Amino acid sequence: MGEKGTWTVKKGLAEMLKGGVIMDVTTPEQARIAEEAGACAVMALERVPADIRAAGGVARMADPTVILKIMEAVTIPVMAKVRIGHFVEAQILEELGVDYIDESEVLTPADEHHHINKHEFKVPFVCGARNLGEALRRIAEGAAMIRTKGEPGTGNVVEAVRHMRLMMAEIRRLQNMPKEELMSAAKEMSAPYELVVQVAETGRLPVVNFAAGGIATPADAAMMMQLGADGIFVGSGIFKSKNPAARARAIVAATTHYKDPKVLAEVSRDLGEAMPGLEIATIAPEQRMQDRGW
Amino acid sequence: MQGAFREHQQALTGCGVESVQIRRPEQLADVDGLIIPGGESTAIAKLMINYDLFERVKELGEKGMPIFGTCAGMILLAREIEGSDQPRLGLMEIKVRRNAYGRQVDSFEEDLEIPVLGKEPFRAVFIRAPQILEAKNNVEVLARQGEKIVLAQEGNFLAAAFHPELTDDLRLHKYFLEIVKKSIA
Numbered sequence: 101m102g103e104k105g106t107w108t109v110k111k112g113l114a115e116m117l118k119g120g121v122i123m124d125v126t127t128p129e130q131a132r133i134a135e136e137a138g139a140c141a142v143m144a145l146e147r148v149p150a151d152i153r154a155a156g157g158v159a160r161m162a163d164p165t166v167i168l169k170i171m172e173a174v175t176i177p178v179m180a181k182v183r184i185g186h187f188v189e190a191q192i193l194e195e196l197g198v199d200y201i202d203e204s205e206v207l208t209p210a211d212e213h214h215h216i217n218k219h220e221f222k223v224p225f226v227c228g229a230r231n232l233g234e235a236l237r238r239i240a241e242g243a244a245m246i247r248t249k250g251e252p253g254t255g256n257v258v259e260a261v262r263h264m265r266l267m268m269a270e271i272r273r274l275q276n277m278p279k280e281e282l283m284s285a286a287k288e289m290s291a292p293y294e295l296v297v298q299v300a301e302t303g304r305l306p307v308v309n310f311a312a313g314g315i316a317t318p319a320d321a322a323m324m325m326q327l328g329a330d331g332i333f334v335g336s337g338i339f340k341s342k343n344p345a346a347r348a349r350a351i352v353a354a355t356t357h358y359k360d361p362k363v364l365a366e367v368s369r370d371l372g373e374a375m376p377g378l379e380i381a382t383i384a385p386e387q388r389m390q391d392r393g394w
Numbered sequence: 395m396q397g398a399f400r401e402h403q404q405a406l407t408g409c410g411v412e413s414v415q416i417r418r419p420e421q422l423a424d425v426d427g428l429i430i431p432g433g434e435s436t437a438i439a440k441l442m443i444n445y446d447l448f449e450r451v452k453e454l455g456e457k458g459m460p461i462f463g464t465c466a467g468m469i470l471l472a473r474e475i476e477g478s479d480q481p482r483l484g485l486m487e488i489k490v491r492r493n494a495y496g497r498q499v500d501s502f503e504e505d506l507e508i509p510v511l512g513k514e515p516f517r518a519v520f521i522r523a524p525q526i527l528e529a530k531n532n533v534e535v536l537a538r539q540g541e542k543i544v545l546a547q548e549g550n551f552l553a554a555a556f557h558p559e560l561t562d563d564l565r566l567h568k569y570f571l572e573i574v575k576k577s578i579a
Contacts, residue, residue: 177434
């Protein structure tokens with residue numbers, strides 16, 4: 101047998117997910133609806149972010165039984181979330197055989213100073229980021245995929261847009277810098293110099309970059325793709341809406357045909373009510389999930 | 395549509411060939427060959443069916459257009475998919491098993507002997523990869539991983555269980571381009 105858990109193999113699965121939609125699901129039935137709608141992966145959870153936000157208290161890794169049942173229900177990859185810094189939850193998920201681990205700000209952080217050393221694991225990790233520096237710190241720790249944090253569970257895309265625009269602007273800025281300025285850029289954004297140089301040379305993140313946090317409509321998904329996302333995570337947006345199957349299909353189509361207004365107009369029709377949205381300004385600062393992690 | 399299309403395009407550019415991403419059936423009129431990338435075979439098939447690509451690709455394949463399927467693309471080319479009735483193009487007389495090596499933690503990379511590409515081994519990246527269980531009639535087996543068939547050709551169709559687009563080795567893409575060149579000659 102060959103070598104398992106190499107960087108190519110971990111990063112490679114994320115490349116296969118590109119152009120696709122990853123959907124939050126809490127039951128095997130929802131997982132099957134997602135697969136049937138054309139999701140490229142599902143995120144197995146006990147509660148979607150909107151419910152986690154409503155419930156308050158400490159949110160932890162899902163019960164392994166919930167995750168295993170979802171893994172049995174579908175043939176597409178299954179992801180699951182661990183608390184930021186909680187490397188033992190990650191060891192458990194690796195043992196269960198999940199395909200990707202999301203070290204996620206949606207759950208209550210277990211460590212306020214340190215994220216997981218993701219290089220130690222054979223299973224690949226995806227992590228959230230609000231800007232380029234944060235993305236590169238996570239990649240240096242071993243994340244093989246990045247997503248914007250946005251503001252999960254709100255149905256409000258404004259924060260995801262902010263994070264994606266900022267990341268893209270920072271990448272463009274690095275590209276235009278003479279090489280001697282890259283060291284101080286690395287210092288300013290607290291990111292490893294080697295990765296900063298790599299981004300400056302290639303004009304993109306070294307791993308796949310998805311959009312997440314507040315995406316609720318096909319138009320939201322297509323907008324994030326046009327802003328430069330490689331694919332889309334939809335958390336509460338699907339199963340908190342009135343007609344999940346139709347909305348899931350529409351968001352998948354919008355993610356593929358993101359530059360085609362004709363398709364977008366078609367798939368946006370008659371979807372029933374979207375999930376209820378939350379104005380970001382009404383969320384108390386300590387309730388903002390995006391500020392978890394650093 | 396969905397999957398590792400960017401990497402395939404980079405590989406084709408590296409071979410000095412122009413490529414486009416196909417999302418609509420009318421775009422197929424402009425190409426001499428098609429690569430169906432790795433991704434999720436269920437997701438890719440759904441998108442192909444919903445946007446009228448499925449039947450069109452099948453038709454063009456039957457008329458002899460060269461098609462190279464990697465991983466999910468190989469599953470779509472197969473006539474038979476073990477234990478599944480999911481949609482497929484069925485252009486190659488092969489029977490495949492999805493996720494044949496297990497889940498992501500079992501994904502791996504390994505050097506393969508591929509005689510048609512020369513003596514130098516080929517670094518093959520297997521990600522939640524399928525295998526060819528049976529290859530019938532005119533299907534030529536080009537490489538095995540252990541006992542398992544992982545690369546096969548039938549006329550103008552080429553199927554790989556692994557991901558040549560994830561390494562810098564362009565030999566397999568060049569091999570496919572030779573098939574394309576012959577088909578338009």
